[in-house]
Amino acid sequence: MSAAMRTGAQIICEALIRENVEVLFGIPGGNIMPLYHALWEYHAHLRHVLCRHEQGAGHAAEGYARASGRVGVCIATSGPGATNLVTPIADAWMDGTPLVAITGQVSRAVLGSDAFQEVDITGITVPVTKHSYLVSDAHELPRVVAEAFHIARTGRPGPVLIDVTKDAQLATVTPDWSQPLDLPGYRPAQVPHADSLQAAADALSRAARPLILAGHGVIQSGASDALLAFAEHTGIPVITTLQGLGAFPQEHPLSLGMPGMHGWVHVNRAIQACDVLCNIGSRFDDRVTGKASTFAPRATIVHVDIDAAEMAKTVRADIPVLGDARRALEALRVLVPTLDTASWRATVHALRAEYQPRQAYVRRERIAPLMPYDVFDVMHETFARRADWRVVTDVGQHQMWAAQLLEWRRPGTHITSGGAGTMGFAIPAALGAAIAAPNDTIWAVVGDGGFQMTNQELATIQQEGLRNVKVAVINNGHLGMVRQWQELFHSRRYSGTPLSGPDFAALAHAYGMMGVRVERVEEAAPAIERAWRHDGPSLVDFRVDQGANVFPIVPAGSSIGEMITQ
Amino acid sequence: MKEHTLIVLLQDRAGVLHRTVSLLRRRQFNITSLSVGHSEMPGISRMTLVVDTADVTQVVKQLDRLVDVLVVRDVTEAPSVQRETALAKVAVDEDALFALITRVRDAGARVLDVAGGSVVVEITDSPVRVDAFVEDLRTMGLRELMRTGRLAMMRGEVEMSRPQAFREQGDGAGEEDAA
Known part of the structure; x- marks a missing residue:
């Protein structure tokens, strides 16, 4: 075996190291054993955390990703190992968490024969992955791993599955690390278009009752500082979704709190009263909007999102701004002047005094x-x-x-x-x-x-x-x-x-x-x-007491204007 | 709800048809017709998709989000030619054969086979004309029918093969970082 030759399993390890991966969460099993065999050699660079259930490995990788801002990686064997990853993969899909899941698969010779621990995991996960690969040729591994990480971390982040047959893990080949990414159909948006930014700025500049809705996208694009600067410059109050909590400091005078099904009354009332709602990096989940047709009825809605498909999916987007949240906020900071929001803020603060949050x-x-x-x-x-x-x-x-x-x-x-x-x-x-x-x-x-x-x-x-x-x-x-x-x-x-x-x-x-x-x-x-x-x-x-309830609550399917407060 | 005809270019890779159809199913988009085959470019397949939906922009954006999808274009309102093919087997006795052949000729269809009291005919035409022809055959002893999905092509000098011409929502959107 020449010095440049590697097994498919070794190539996966080296590809992960090239992606700056340091930790893997997983459980070994029959069809992923060659990868575990190789991990032994690379343990100085790749820390393997043995979980007790593949679902745990998947959620651990998610928690790692959410706390670090990096791509989380989990590993499982074929069959039940892979199906146990479906829930965390679906979870990462819904919350836009960057995740790469690597699963072992039966050898190519028996693929499709209902072999022991064979499950069509690429097929099963189609609805809940950004993309997936079934690799049966070790030569493809350098490109596939690089593509998987690129897709997982860019655009609206999300899960990518790499299913690798056992024979591909075992095959010895000379890896070609110069293979370029081959993703002509994947071009995530980044720089918001100047016209859309100007339209958003015009609407905000004219607003008497503007409101910022900050979502997970603010955190994912590292835009918290830009959001703080924009809000302080313009004087626009900020509400944060569940996944946006932490995107804006809650002790700040411009912070109003969380909207939606269990949001505070004054926050939901502010949404229903505002004349421009600037949504930055939230996908208007139904837990935020309540009955979508009655959401923010008086507002021009500016929707800043990195994913075009989120625009006007559940709530109208009067002014869509396609692109990265941080870039959009930095641009808007220049385009929107300081606004006189004092009376609007006083109105919302009066609502907060009337409907005591707690x-x-x-x-x-x-x-x-x-x-x-x-x-x-x-x-x-x-x-x-x-x-x-x-x-x-x-x-x-x-x-x-x-x-x-x-x-x-x-x-x-x-x-x-x-x-x-x-x-x-x-x-x-x-x-x-x-x-x-x-x-x-x-x-x-x-x-x-x-x-x-x-x-x-x-x-x-x-x-x-x-x-x-x-x-x-x-x-x-x-x-x-x-x-x-x-x-x-x-x-x-x-x-x-x-x-x-x-x-x-x-x-x-x-x-x-x-x-x-x-x-x-x-x-x-x-x-x-x-x-x-x-x-x-x-x-x-x-x-704790078993009878305690969460209030306020908007009954499912109702307008967020209709809250049960206690 | 309205019928929309979409042209989709996709990478010819394992599972791409599954991904596309799975997406349409789970988003509750109703497929009226689907045909897929080779395009003029090696490695790129071309699909004509007819969907019945009130919100075609969501269909377009969701399809566009698939990694293997290169171009999605709604050609419903664009000048285009659209064709479907049907094979039909009609049981006829000798007395009716002449009438059938006359109808086939008038419709611009073809007789492919005559054997044992039945005739296999082929028509390739616009969906409306195929519909009309098939309705006529029903009165003439139609026994079997197989229709293809629709094929669509825009008229004139329209470049389908340049993805960015249709994907970009503006100058900057979709551009990678220079770094």
Whole structure:
């Protein structure tokens, strides 16, 4: 074998190193074994994190991507290994998370014969990937891996799958690293067109009641500073979507909060009253818009997005601006003058005073039972004293309480499963984030339902020695958001929502973690402090009241003007 | 809802047809007709797609988002020629044969085969004229029918093969960084 020759598996490793990959999350198995054989040689450059389930590996790669801004990489074998990746791939698709998934496949000679652990994973994932490859010729690997990373990280980021047959991993060839990308049909937008920017600037300049809606795209394009500069220059107030939390400092006087199904009343009222709504990097998800035909009825809508297909998909785009959020904001900063928004801001602040954001959560005194929003208030007080933290939430009531009640100041500090709403996201995503941000404390905030979907990854956290992972289980013994909907919309028929579980603190001990249970509000702050200071992963089991609900709420399918406040 | 005719150029790669059809299915776009085959360029396939939709711009943008799709063009309102082909088998006795052959000739269709009391005819024409011919055959003993999807080509000097002419939404959009 000549010095230049490599196996397909070695080529994959070297291609990953060329893409500056440092961490892989995965589980080995029959048809991916050649790649694991090669990983042994490249372990100095490629850290492999053995997860306990492929879904965990996929979410860990997502958490890594969201915390680092880099492409997350996960690996699985063929068949069930690959199908277990489908949920995180779909999650990454919905939230625009850059992800490359590498799966083993049966050898070319038996492809299509229902061979052992054969599954058509490229076919299965067509609806939830930006692109995918089935590679059966090792010569293609340098180009395919480079293309996959390029597609995953550019435009609206997203997941790309590379399915590699076992014989291609084993084949020995001379790799050609000079192969160019062959993607004539893939040309993501970057520089917004001058005419569209001018039209947007004209509309904003004439506005009496302008509003900025900042989404995930602001964070992904590194536009937070540009957004702050634009907002301060123009005086336009800013609202942030769930995935946009952290894109704009929430303590800023121009920050209004989160809109949508569980947004504050004054934010949704501001949307319904504004005359120009400048959406930057949000795809107008139905959880933001409510009934789309009644959304922002008085507004000229400026929609800045990197993906043309998001324009006018759910909500009209009167002025579409196709391109990168940061470039658009920097250009608009020059084109739009300082506006007199004082009376408009006073109107919104009056609304905020009238519809107290936390009104449903106000209690005369903090006594038993432990209310979940009391836990979040205590967390907020503890977090406010520190800067070196990030929060990964799961899906459900706790996710909304965290979004509402914690103060999001910096991009990349709020990581959650938004579009797909994947319960079980938080624990594995937190382990990925902990590897990406080793100097930050990563709080996984999770309900007892979602926790029990993927808590096997505590073993991964323990094996990897991730001391900076702290888990807060908001344990109400129910699938709480479903229970809330049953209470409000399904005649209190609590069908399939009461949920038991083990003693989570004892479970933490079993995984070699610190674990404590909190049942009274006065125990909350000391427990959070103790968990934070503990030199190792820790878990706090908050036994909260089961009847607490998230308010305000816009009933599904209703206008965001129609909110139930308590 | 309105019928739209789209011309799509795509990379001739494994799975590209699956991706295209899967996209149309999951976005709830209704396919009326689909034909795909080689274009004048090696490695590039050409598709004529007829969709019934109230929002054709979403169809165009979603298709354009596929990595293997090079060009999408809605030619519904553009000057174009459109053709479909049909093969039909008609059972006729000798008395009716002359009438059928007359109708075939008038329609500009062709008799391909006469055997055992049945005739196989072929017509290639605009979709409307193929419809009319087929309706006539139904009164003359139609036994089998196989129609192709539609083929469309724009008239005059229109360059289909230059993707950027149709993909760019403006001067800057779609341009890569100079760096």
